[in-house]
Amino acid sequence: MTIALLYLLFACISTAANIATQAATVRVYHGTLAIPLSVAAGTAVGLVVKYVLDKRWIFRWKSQNTRHDAGTFMLYTLTGVVTTAIFWGCEYFFAHQFQTEGMRYVGGVIGLAFGYVVKYRMDKVFVFTDRASADA
Structure with a gap:
C-alpha cells in the first residue's frame, strides 16, 4: 500500500510539474506552435x-554508474512513449472537443x-529489472 500511495503522490507531483510547465510555456510563447511546444516541454519536465x-523511492534502483543510469533512463523513456501517446491523445481530444x-x-x-x-x-517488467540492468 505504501508503494501505491507514493506512486500516486509522485504522479501528482509530476503531473503538477508537467501542467505548470505547459502553462508557463504558453504564457511566454504565443505563436502557432504554442500548444505543441507547451505539451512537449511539460512532458520533458x-x-x-x-x-x-x-528510481529512488518506488523501485529503489541504484545505477552502477552514469552510463548505466543513462541506459536505464533510455528504457524508462521508451516505455514512456506508449504512455505519452495516451496522455497527448487525451489532452488533444479534450482541447478539440471543448476548445478551452x-x-x-x-x-x-x-x-x-x-x-x-x-x-x-x-517499468516494473521492462526497466527496473536485473535483466534490464545487464543490458544497459
Whole structure:
C-alpha cells in the first residue's frame, strides 16, 4: 500500500510539474506552435521529475554508474512513449472537443493518470529489472 500511495503522490507531483510547465510555456510563447511546444516541454519536465522519484523511492534502483543510469533512463523513456501517446491523445481530444485551455488541462490530467498506471506496470517488467540492468 505504501508503494501505491507514493506512486500516486509522485504522479501528482509530476503531473503538477508537467501542467505548470505547459502553462508557463504558453504564457511566454504565443505563436502557432504554442500548444505543441507547451505539451512537449511539460512532458520533458514531467518525465525527468518522475524518473528521479520512481528510481529512488518506488523501485529503489541504484545505477552502477552514469552510463548505466543513462541506459536505464533510455528504457524508462521508451516505455514512456506508449504512455505519452495516451496522455497527448487525451489532452488533444479534450482541447478539440471543448476548445478551452482549462479543459485541455483536464484532459491532460486524465491522460496522465491513466498513462501512469500503464507506465508503472511497464517499468516494473521492462526497466527496473536485473535483466534490464545487464543490458544497459
